[in-house]
């Protein structure tokens with residue numbers, strides 16, 4: 001293909017990959033820290049045609065072979081599915097959790113067919129939405145009603161029910177996580193009863209169900225507090241991590257949403273500042289979903305060599321992320337919040353109290369550098385408002401809220417040695433793990449992180465599910481049931 005018809009990001013990628021390969025040959029031919037470790041299969045199960053259909057999550061690290069798979073398309077069918085099913089019952093939304101919250105070899109209930117807006121209230125900007133609705137479909141639907149979710153995670157493949165179950169969040173100090181915008185919901189209990197819940201109707205079940213890891217039954221619909229539809233402008237830059245941390249309070253105050261993706265073994269970070277768009281805002285450059293692969297090529301060529309490759313790595317890194325990171329994106333909120341994720345990875349994320357965020361991040365960066373850990377997937381550093389939802393990672397964190405820090409590893413590399421080095425750092429800062437991401441905590445340790453409402457949650461859970469029908473092996477570990 002000629003340069004004329006090749007998009008600029010792809011052209012830069014090709015050049016950098018060639019440049020990085022050249023650098024690798026000149027430094028240490030054939031060497032890469034990941035070559036020996038890159039043996040983890042992308043998919044954990046081989047499917048034999050005609051055999052039972054395995055279920056696999058997006059990340060490819062969780063699988064099961066359910067005896068029974070159901071996909072109800074109405075509330076009556078959800079109730080029927082719960083009454084008819086045997087053994088452990090689990091709901092699945094979009095399968096975008098990294099932790100083992102979904103797998104069961106008994107009954108798996110997909111919420112996919114419960115999709116769309118049930119009804120809306122234009123004056124209150126509220127909408128009742130079926131729980132299986134993907135955020136990608138929800139944006140345009142709400143826009144048609146003049147509404148929008150106030151904030152969204154950086155991925156829109158999630159289902160609304162799955163996002164609420166795990167307290168999914170985005171970034172922005174003034175904005176809560178997804179369940180904090182849920183003002184009512186209908187829960188189909190394990191015994192097959194439909195319970196309407198809100199702050200005034202079954203309030204305790206409401207507080208437990210707004211982050212339940214799917215342990216209370218199946219949410220069929222949610223009433224969301226939206227706002228009038230709006231447009232956003234997102235500005236990406238390459239900056240020095242330390243300079244951003246020094247200025248973090250101002251950044252959080254200045255921008256509607258702010259996040260940073262620090263680059264390991266380097267002083268650099270990609271920052272993403274997002275604000276309400278004005279009429280003069282225009283798109284500049286383009287988002288490059290492959291940027292992280294380019295980064296990997298560069299790192300594998302030169303970045304991991306202690307001392308020797310540092311300078312070359314930083315220079316190549318500037319070039320690798322520089323173009324994509326000086327981009328500006330403008331559009332409807334539901335188009336700008338999410339990003340395309342085409343590179344498979346595994347993730348661990350903890351939320352620490354907001355004030356502890358910079359110190360925790362610095363310690364992670366220092367640990368990676370000092371131990372020369374062979375990793376290059378950028379970190380993610382985000383803020384979210386505190387709330388009062390019993391098992392939300394942001395519960396009780398007040399106005400300053402929490403700082404969510406994520407570490408990632410490519411899907412074809414064993415994440416365990418890296419995550420094992422980093423996880424104890426989060427514990428030092430009173431971190432709470434994201435329910436949908438990888439962590440190693442069990443019930444006693446989690447209970448200590450939720451001193452106010454752990455017991456309240458489990459009272460509600462035991463009352464709704466005395467036989468533990470919703471408990472798979474992972475939920476038994478994290479809830480001690």
Ligand SMILES: Cc1cc2nc3c(=O)[nH]c(=O)nc-3n(C[C@H](O)[C@H](O)[C@H](O)COP(=O)(O)OP(=O)(O)OC[C@H]3O[C@@H](n4cnc5c(N)ncnc54)[C@H](O)[C@@H]3O)c2cc1C
Pocket residue numbers: 058059090091092093094095096097098101102111131132153154155157158159160161162163164165166167168169170213214215217218219220341434435436437
């Ligand atoms: C590429 C990628 C990017 C991500 N980005 C973010 C991010 O920016 N912010 C963030 O917070 N998280 C993020 N996550 C994690 C993800 O948002 C959460 O794990 C979320 O819960 C996944 O939603 P899902 O629809 O895929 O749910 P699933 O993974 O299918 O299910 C999650 C849990 O919800 C339960 N559940 C699903 N539907 C229902 C229902 N209707 N009623 C009751 N329980 C139900 C399931 O049983 C399970 O326990 C990301 C994940 C990936 C893979």
